[in-house]
Amino acid sequence: MKKIAIGLVSTFLATSLVACSNSASEKQPDYTVKNVNVAITDNFHLIGQTFAKDSSGKKVDVKNKALYYEFKMKQNGDRNKFKKDKDVLEATIIPDPDLKKASKDIVGVDIFKKDHDEYGYGMGMVGFDATKSGKVSIDYEVGATVKNNYIPLAPSDKELKKLAKVARHGTLVLTRDKKEIARYSLEDLKPIEK
Template identity: 30%
Template sequence: MKKRLLLFSFISIFILLAACSSKPPVELIRSTVELKNDKSHLGSMTIMTGERKGEEVIPTALYYSIRLKNTSWNKLGEEDPKNQVTIKIIPSEKLINASRNIVGFNIFNSDEYVDSGVGFGESIDGVIPKGKTGKYDIYYELGVQDAKQSEFKVAPSKEAMEELLKISLDATVVVYEGKKEVARLDLNK
């Protein structure tokens, strides 16, 4: 009887410890950031007025590529867009200040893009099967390098963009399943 009680106690403690584990269901496999000026990743914009009317220009963007591995026992996310796995990059104060100084506004705040002449975008894997890796690419446009038209924001100098790139991993990525936050991961690690 004592052996059964002891065995039951160990099993109960094990289950309790496993249930109280705070290990997130995803692991950051890789995070990279680069400056991109590539039509296949960012698309292009067409000049609508002036002597260059009809010409395409390609923006330069701060391009984040993040890979997450599902370490839980279940798939994460669903096909329904309301319940997909999404991410959000939360920049440090240092990165926000650098963005404001270099680009003229906080590129990580979608509200500040209004009337800026640039945009942002993402490509996500909404579902990550158990044990598999999901791909998340987010980009923040900085401007157009050859913008001689007032309709587009002129990109910062190459040196200024490189300065922003140097501290671009000074941020946290927040992972959501639908509206539920499931993990916060430091991009510097």
């Protein structure tokens, strides 16, 4: 009798473990975030160039600066699922209250809102062709380094360091075809349950 009871308990535990591992694999997000680098940069290879007119009406490169995030990521699951992602995937940052406050205090606006007339936002995606690994980058403009009539001058490097210091206080959100597919904590890069 004892052997039957132990056998039944063992079978139940094994079945439970299989069920748990199946449900855990079902919840795995489409992407795993492996690493993130955050910087304030004026490197146009990373953030592009912004042109505006100077006081005489001449078009000039304003040599913009931006808060730049670069995520190393890995796709999970069937590769067919990701074929169109370079065209339809979007990544944004939702700042925690202290990051939003730092943005407002240092830059003068919440740079994470996308409806600014003066401050731009950019996103890029490279890799994911021959392998499941690649990079997703996001940049939020913090100002220009050349005086112009359209984009305010960037705060000092000292002030921008304060912004960079809290830049990982927020959430990375991935959307595909305008539909949210995952959220990740910027601090530990782990997925956040909805």
